Amino acid sequence: MRRDETETALLETRGLTVRFGGHVAVDGVSCRFREGELTAIVGPNGAGKTTYFNLVSGQIRASAGRVLLEGRDVTRLSASARTRRGMGRAFQLTNLFPGLSVLENVRLAMQAREGRGFRMFSRAMGDWELLDEAERLLQQVRLLSLAEMPVTALSHGDQRKLEVALLMALEPRVFMFDEPTAGMSADEAPHVLDLVAGLKGQPGRTVLLVEHKMDVIRELADRIIVLHNGVLLADGPPDEVMDSEIVQEVYMGQALTDV
Amino acid sequence: MTARRSWLLAAVVAAILAALAAAPFLFPGVRAMDTAARICVFIVLAASYDLLLGYAGIVSFAHVMFFGMGAYGVALASTHLGREAPGLVLGAGAGMAVAVVLAALIGLFSLRVRAIFFAMITLAVASAVAVLVSQLSGLTGGEDGLSFQIPRALSPAAKYLSEPLTGIDPAALPGAIFGGGETGGLFTEVKANGKLAAYYLVFASMLVLLALMRRLTVSPFGSVLMAIRENEFRAEAIGYRVVRYRIAVTCISAGIAALAGALYAVWLRYVGPDTVLGFPIMVDLLLMVVIGGMGTIWGAVIGVTLFMLARGYLQDLMAAAQGAVAADLPALAVFLEPDRWLMWLGILFILSVYFFPSGIAGRLKAGR
Ligand SMILES: Nc1ncnc2c1ncn2[C@@H]1O[C@H](COP(=O)(O)OP(=O)(O)OP(=O)(O)O)[C@@H](O)[C@H]1O
Ligand SMILES: [Mg+2]
Numbered sequence: 001m002r003r004d005e006t007e008t009a010l011l012e013t014r015g016l017t018v019r020f021g022g023h024v025a026v027d028g029v030s031c032r033f034r035e036g037e038l039t040a041i042v043g044p045n046g047a048g049k050t051t052y053f054n055l056v057s058g059q060i061r062a063s064a065g066r067v068l069l070e071g072r073d074v075t076r077l078s079a080s081a082r083t084r085r086g087m088g089r090a091f092q093l094t095n096l097f098p099g100l101s102v103l104e105n106v107r108l109a110m111q112a113r114e115g116r117g118f119r120m121f122s123r124a125m126g127d128w129e130l131l132d133e134a135e136r137l138l139q140q141v142r143l144l145s146l147a148e149m150p151v152t153a154l155s156h157g158d159q160r161k162l163e164v165a166l167l168m169a170l171e172p173r174v175f176m177f178d179e180p181t182a183g184m185s186a187d188e189a190p191h192v193l194d195l196v197a198g199l200k201g202q203p204g205r206t207v208l209l210v211e212h213k214m215d216v217i218r219e220l221a222d223r224i225i226v227l228h229n230g231v232l233l234a235d236g237p238p239d240e241v242m243d244s245e246i247v248q249e250v251y252m253g254q255a256l257t258d259v
Numbered sequence: 260m261t262a263r264r265s266w267l268l269a270a271v272v273a274a275i276l277a278a279l280a281a282a283p284f285l286f287p288g289v290r291a292m293d294t295a296a297r298i299c300v301f302i303v304l305a306a307s308y309d310l311l312l313g314y315a316g317i318v319s320f321a322h323v324m325f326f327g328m329g330a331y332g333v334a335l336a337s338t339h340l341g342r343e344a345p346g347l348v349l350g351a352g353a354g355m356a357v358a359v360v361l362a363a364l365i366g367l368f369s370l371r372v373r374a375i376f377f378a379m380i381t382l383a384v385a386s387a388v389a390v391l392v393s394q395l396s397g398l399t400g401g402e403d404g405l406s407f408q409i410p411r412a413l414s415p416a417a418k419y420l421s422e423p424l425t426g427i428d429p430a431a432l433p434g435a436i437f438g439g440g441e442t443g444g445l446f447t448e449v450k451a452n453g454k455l456a457a458y459y460l461v462f463a464s465m466l467v468l469l470a471l472m473r474r475l476t477v478s479p480f481g482s483v484l485m486a487i488r489e490n491e492f493r494a495e496a497i498g499y500r501v502v503r504y505r506i507a508v509t510c511i512s513a514g515i516a517a518l519a520g521a522l523y524a525v526w527l528r529y530v531g532p533d534t535v536l537g538f539p540i541m542v543d544l545l546l547m548v549v550i551g552g553m554g555t556i557w558g559a560v561i562g563v564t565l566f567m568l569a570r571g572y573l574q575d576l577m578a579a580a581q582g583a584v585a586a587d588l589p590a591l592a593v594f595l596e597p598d599r600w601l602m603w604l605g606i607l608f609i610l611s612v613y614f615f616p617s618g619i620a621g622r623l624k625a626g627r
Contacts, residue, residue, distance in 0.1 A: 083498035097489040
C-alpha cells in the first residue's frame with residue numbers, strides 16, 4: 001500500500017547529517033512525512049532522535065543534507081523562520097517561560113502565530129480573541145484551573161502538559177512531539193495522547209512523535225522509523241517494523257517491549 | 260501579584276506623582292523645585308532604562324550617553340540657532356534621532372551575538388563618546404560644558420501674573436527638617452514666572468512619557484520582551500524574531516532617554532560631561548532602577564524619588580541627627596557626620612537590596 005513517491009511530502013529530509021566533533025549524531029537520514037500521517041520515531045537512548053528534531057526545526061545547523069517543508073528548502077532558515085512557515089516543536093526537556101503565568105505562556109504562542117508581537121499601542125490583555133482561544137486550549141489540556149499560576153509553581157506533569165499546549169497553540173502543519181508524556185502521571189498521559197491522536201488524519205498536517213512506550217506506538221502510529229547511532233535503520237508500518245529482526249537486535253530487549 | 264497589593268503600589272506611585280504635581284506649592288523654594296524637576300527627569304530616564312534592563316533583560320552601559328545626546332542636542336541648537344522654541348524642538352529631535360540611529364547600529368552589530376557582548380560594546384561606545392565630547396571642546400565646550408539660553412517663556416525673567424500665587428512653607432510647620440529656613444508663616448508666595456512654567460513643562464512631559472512607556476509594557480510588544488527575558492530560546496522557537504525585538508526596544512529606550520536629556524537641558528540651561536554623560540550617573544541610574552524594582556515602570560518612580568531625596572536631603576537629615584545626639588552620644592555623632600552621607604546611602608542601598616530583592620515596587624506588589 002505504498003503511496004506515490006512523486007507526491008510532495010509535507011516534510012522531507014535528505015541525507016540530513018550533523019557531526020559534533022568527530023561524533024556523527026545524525027547520519028544521512030532521508031525521510032518523507034506525508035500529510036495526515038502520524039510517524040513514531042523510536043530508538044534507544046542517545047540514538048539521535050532529539051538531535052534529528054533539532055535539525056528539522058532549526059535549533060541546530062546541519063553539517064550536511066537538507067530539510068524541505070512543502071518542497072521548499074528551509075535548511076538555512078532560523079528556527080523562528082521555520083516556525084513561521086508551519087513547523088512546530090515541543091521539547092523533551094520542558095522549555096517554558098518560567099516567570100510568566102500559564103495563560104500568558106499559551107497566549108504568547110498564539111500571539112506569535114498571529115504575528116501580532118509588534119503591536120505597541122494596544123493592550124495585550126485586551127485581545128479577547130486570543131485570550132478566549134488560550135482559555136479554550138487550557139481547558140482541553142486540563143490546565144484552566146491553573147491559568148493564573150506562574151509556571152514555576154506547576155508540578156512537573158503540569159509543565160509537560162503546558163509544553164504540549166504551547167505546540168498546539170501554534171497550530172503548525174508539522175507537529176513534533178518529543179516524548180510528550182514522559183514524567184506525566186498515569187492518569188494524565190492518556191489524555192494528552194488523545195490530543196495527539198486527534199491530530200491524525202487531518203489534511204495539511206503531519207505528526208512526528210518520539211515515544212518509548214510500545215503500546216502507545218502500536219495504537220497511534222501509522223508508521224515507525226527507527227534510529228540507531230544516528231542512522232535510519234527501518235521505516236514501515238508498526239507491526240512490520242517492530243517484529244523485524246534488526247529492530248529486536250538494536251534494542252536487545254532494552255525498551256521495545258510492551259510496557 | 261494580588262489585586263490588593265497592586266493597589267498599594269498604585270497608591271504609593273499616585274502619592275509621589277501628586278506630590279510632584281503640587282511640588283512648587285507644597286515645597287516652595289529654589290532647591291525643592293530643582294529637586295522635584297530632577298526627579299521628574301530621572302523618572303523618565305530610569306523608566307526607559309527599565310524597559311531595557313527589567314523588561315527585556317538587556318544590560319546596557321550607554322543609557323546615559325543617549326540621555327546626553329538629547330541634552331547636547333538642545334544645548335547646541337540653542338547655542339547656534341538661537342533661544343527660540345523651534346530651535347529647541349529641532350535640537351531635541353536631532354539628539355533623539357542620533358541616539359536612535361546609534362542604538363540601532365550598536366544593536367545590529369552586537370545583539371545578534373550575545374547579550375554580554377552588547378554590554379561590552381555599549382561600555383566601549385559610551386567611553387568613546389565621553390572622550391570625544393571632552394576633546395571636541397570647540398563644539399561641546401569640553402569639560403566646561405555649555406551654558407545657553409532657553410525660550411524667554413521658560414526663563415525666570417518671564418512674569419505671568421501680576422500677583423504671586425500662594426503656597427505652603429513646610430519650614431513653618433513644627434518639627435520640620437526640610438525647607439529653606441526663611442520662615443514667614445505657613446503661607447508663602449510662589450512666583451508665577453517662567454521657571455514655574457519650565458517646571459510644569461518637565462512635569463507634564465514626564466507624565467506623557469511615563470504613560471507611553473506604561474502602555475508599551477502592557478502591549479503585545481511588551482509581552483514579547485518579557486518572553487524573551489524569560490526564555491530567549493523558546494521565544495525564538497515559537498516564531499518571534501528575537502533580535503528584531505531587542506533592537507527595537509534598544510532604539511525606543513534610547514530615544515526616550517534622549518528626550519529625558521533634552522528636558523534636563525531645558526531645566527538646567529546648562530550641559531556638561533559631569534551632568535549628563537558621566538559614568539557616575541550611569542551608576543546612580545542602576546541604583547535607582549534596582550532600588551525601585553526592575554521589570555515594573557512604577558519601580559522607576561519609587562526608586563528615583565527615594566534616591567534623589569536621599570541624595571538631596573540625607574546630608575541635612577544627618578546634620579540634624581548629629582546635632583541631636585552630639586551631647587549624649589559623641590561616638591554615634593562621628594558616624595552621623597554629614598560628609599559621610601555617601602556611606603549611609605551605600606548602607607541604605609545594601610539594606611534595600613537585601614530586604615527587597617525585587618525592589619520596593621516588587622515588594623509592594625508581592626505583599627508581606
Ligand atoms: N550539542 C551536542 N553536542 C555534542 N553531542 C551531542 C549534542 N547533542 C546531542 N549530542 C549527542 O548526540 C547523541 C544523540 O543524542 P539525542 O539527544 O539526539 O538522543 P535521543 O535519541 O534523543 O536520546 P533520548 O532517548 O535519551 O532522548 C548522543 O550521543 C548525545 O550525547
Ligand atoms: Mg531525546
